[in-house]
Amino acid sequence: MTAIADPKAPRPPRARPSRLTTRGNTELYGWVFMRASGVVLLVLIFGHLFVNLWAGDGVKAIDFGFVAGKWADPIWQVWDLLMLWLAMIHGTNGVRTIINDYAERDGTRLVLKSLLYLAFLVTVVLGTLVIFTFNPCPDAAPDLLPSFCTAR
Amino acid sequence: MWSWVAHRVTGVAIFFFLLVHVLDTSLVRVSPESYNDVIGTYKNPIMGLGEAGLVAAIVFHAFNGIRIILVDFWAKGPRYQRTMLWIVVGLFVLTMAGFLPRHLMHVFGGE
Numbered sequence A: 001m002t003a004i005a006d007p008k009a010p011r012p013p014r015a016r017p018s019r020l021t022t023r024g025n026t027e028l029y030g031w032v033f034m035r036a037s038g039v040v041l042l043v044l045i046f047g048h049l050f051v052n053l054w055a056g057d058g059v060k061a062i063d064f065g066f067v068a069g070k071w072a073d074p075i076w077q078v079w080d081l082l083m084l085w086l087a088m089i090h091g092t093n094g095v096r097t098i099i100n101d102y103a104e105r106d107g108t109r110l111v112l113k114s115l116l117y118l119a120f121l122v123t124v125v126l127g128t129l130v131i132f133t134f135n136p137c138p139d140a141a142p143d144l145l146p147s148f149c150t151a152r
Numbered sequence B: 001m002w003s004w005v006a007h008r009v010t011g012v013a014i015f016f017f018l019l020v021h022v023l024d025t026s027l028v029r030v031s032p033e034s035y036n037d038v039i040g041t042y043k044n045p046i047m048g049l050g051e052a053g054l055v056a057a058i059v060f061h062a063f064n065g066i067r068i069i070l071v072d073f074w075a076k077g078p079r080y081q082r083t084m085l086w087i088v089v090g091l092f093v094l095t096m097a098g099f100l101p102r103h104l105m106h107v108f109g110g111e
């Protein structure tokens, strides 16, 4: 039999953050948001994957023309915008929780969270600009463009 | 317990995927050529398997997330949390069975 060194020995107390990182009801709102956004994201992401991976020719069919064809339709623009924002807030908040759980030194947490919020900002701004400034018919060889560009 | 670890790991994995995903999609604003070039480098069997793994991660995280929500908000949720974990596993297998063959055909089946 393998011997376990005094199994009842108490664990040393874990280091705790030296102060609270949020106040008031912030954590509660975050908790509710994780659940509300989760339900919506399920629909948005499963729809995204169904159309882009399963329907038609699947991944093989994805190219500039495919994207332009989708974003010519405002429904897909709104769909992707909502998916971008909800997934990024949900994911950033989730990773924030994980940083709080594992990074015990104040300095480490500060660095990790700064990187996290920077990544959030860059990604959300970039993704939003891309959707709003997208031009489905730029100057390019016609065979790269969706068919409606040449139909004029 | 393992479901909690898996929920964390899949959540973080999807998050990092999403950062890269928005970055490569933004190439549609550079030029059709650059977008097609980069997407073209993804069209190989290794990325095909990576996409299958990503979908598996999402499907698990999504169904298990619904289970977490039911445990928290449904009065009988805590009592049925184990049963619901099996339902999550069942739905996961069903969804992947519907997705994988078709996806692998797109990736590996010639023209």
Ligand code: HEM
Pocket: A045, A048, A049, A052, A053, A059, A062, A066, A067, A070, A076, A080, A081, A083, A084, A085, A087, A126, A127, A128, A130, A131, B014, B018, B021, B022, B025, B026, B051, B054, B058
């Ligand atoms: C391998 C699986 C995936 C493929 C092949 C794929 C493909 C694409 C394509 C072709 C676009 C361009 C626009 C459109 O088709 O709607 C796009 C945009 C987008 N996808 Fe995905 N996607 C995948 C997985 C995901 C997942 C799992 C998420 C969420 C976590 C996601 C979130 C987004 C978002 C937010 C945009 C908009 C980007 C922007 O604003 O610039 N995608 N995706």
Ligand code: HEM
Pocket: A031, A034, A035, A037, A038, A039, A041, A042, A045, A087, A088, A090, A091, A092, A093, A094, A095, A097, A098, B007, B008, B010, B011, B012, B014, B015, B018, B058, B061, B062, B063, B065, B066, B068, B069
């Ligand atoms: C597909 C629909 C999704 C559903 C139903 C869902 C649901 C959930 C739920 C209920 C939680 C638990 C929150 C808590 O314990 O307070 C959670 C955590 C998390 N989610 Fe999602 N989620 C989804 C999509 C995503 C996406 C797209 C990402 C990444 C961008 C993501 C990343 C995370 C992370 C990092 C956590 C934290 C895990 C932890 O603290 O252990 N989730 N999700």
